[in-house]
Amino acid sequence: MTPAARSQAAIDILDQVVDAARGGGAAADTLVARYFASRRYAGAKDRRAVRDLVYAAIRRAGELPENGRAALVGLAREDDALAATFDGSAHGPASLDPAEPAAAAGVMPSWLSAALIASDVPVSAQQALVARAPLDIRVNRLRTDVASIRAEIGGEAVAGLPDALRLPNGTNVEPLAGRVEVQDAGSQIVSLAARAEPGQNIIDLCAGGGGKTLALAAAMDNRGELIASDVDRARLSRLAPRAEKAGVTIARPLLLDAGREAAALAPFAGAADTVLVDAPCSGTGTWRRNPEARWRLTPQRLERFAQQQRHVLELAAPLVRPGGALVYIVCSLLDAEGAAQVDAFLATSPGWRAEPLDLPAGRPRGSGLRLDPAHDGTDGFFVARLIRLC
Structure with a gap:
């Protein structure tokens, strides 16, 4: 051409x-x-x-x-x-x-810039939201180790993430399928809030294609029970082949019927050590990968996301055992989807408290932590760990 x-x-x-x-x-x-x-x-x-x-x-x-x-x-x-x-x-x-x-x-539509400023993301930090993202991978400890992968393709370590490598953009990682997963460092960091351990009973409530499910399974050393549920059949169907390549045997997909999720989840009530809610959201923290997404967002669509987030929190809470944890994650920098959602949940749920988080990156925001590209060099996320009182 x-x-x-x-x-x-x-x-x-x-x-x-x-x-x-x-x-x-x-x-x-x-x-x-x-x-x-x-x-x-x-x-x-x-x-x-x-x-x-x-x-x-x-x-x-x-x-x-x-x-x-x-x-x-x-x-x-x-x-x-x-x-x-x-x-x-x-x-x-x-x-x-x-x-x-x-x-x-x-950088973005003016109304979105104003919304981010109201969420303490200043104009000076907004350009980073649409900069080109690095290529991060998570090395699957069920199949290999970081030293082996690094010897094969190189890469730089990521502070605080022993299973992560940052590679030059354009690196072909397809031959490593199963041994590594493409996963932003920020996504790996917020997954640590689940504190997954072998033998636990964990539910990944909004599993999608299973990126965090596979990370949880590796942290669990393939031991325990791991339910991966979602209402999106197409996205959830990607989990099985990915899990097979990754050597993950404990992840069990559970397709939910939208509007009837509670009935399908009822058998798991009060049994989960941890429920991870990677809630549907605006994706303002992932514009580096999908910059056209900022053209799609409207105030009305943002409110629909907020409604969905409230809904999944309501679904998740009854599944957690006393003393267990609900980990709430959104890849958004807007308080309406992050800190404000958690504050509203805690205000109407007296049997819960927020637990402080100590993660490799992020700054306190409300009852959780927020990561953003300008400060942390990762995708943007909000994460909170909520404990169900005994």
Whole structure:
């Protein structure tokens, strides 16, 4: 592909990303993959160059652009080499018109910036939310050890995480499937709040594809009972093959029927040493990986997430045994989803107390800890550990 053709490809993909953001369609990484699946002629360098253009344009535009061309034109206004690819050639974009619309540079929609400021995430820290994320992995101690993986592919240790390595972006970890899992250091850190041990009875209530489930199983040394439940059949179905590759035998998937979760969970009432709630949320802490997600969020959607979070807390509480723990996690920096949710739960649940956390990163926030990219170099999370009184 010529440089001009790469630019046009980026515009085509950005058009799809903008449409998906308006209509709740697929994520940008999925759209990029679909685009090239039908264009086998594009080589690895072309794919990488186009992908880089797409994500550079997404990260630069805080507000949802008018269309894909406006997104890339905004980038081209700041890059003469890119602007030169708008040459009107057969496979390239039409020449730039000084009067045509261009996406304005910004970090995020103004209402979101204000919400983060209200949650003590200042403007100076907000740019880090859309910076490119590092590649972190968790070494699966059931299959191997950090020294072996490091000898094979290198990587840097992550302070406080004996099973973690940080690799150069672009490192191919597919041949290591089962021995390692791609998992942000922040996600590994908040998982430590579960204090999982061999022989325990743990429920991962919002397990999704099982990333934290597998981490819990490794910490349990494959001994005990581990229930991985979710209402999303497609996401939960990914757990079984991942668990098989990882050598995890204690994880038991439990598909829940939305609206009828309590009935399916009733047999586990009062039995869990720990219930981990990785609640559905806005994902403001993971924009480094999905920067277009900030274009999808609205105040109304944020309130729906808050309602879901209250719901899963209500489901989780009865499952914890007296003296056991409920670990609440959201990959968000907004207090409405983190500290305020936990405060509201504690205010209406006299049989519970928050337990202080001592984790390798994060700062106190409300009754828990908050990690953010600017301060901790990880994805953003809020985590709290709540104890059911005996």
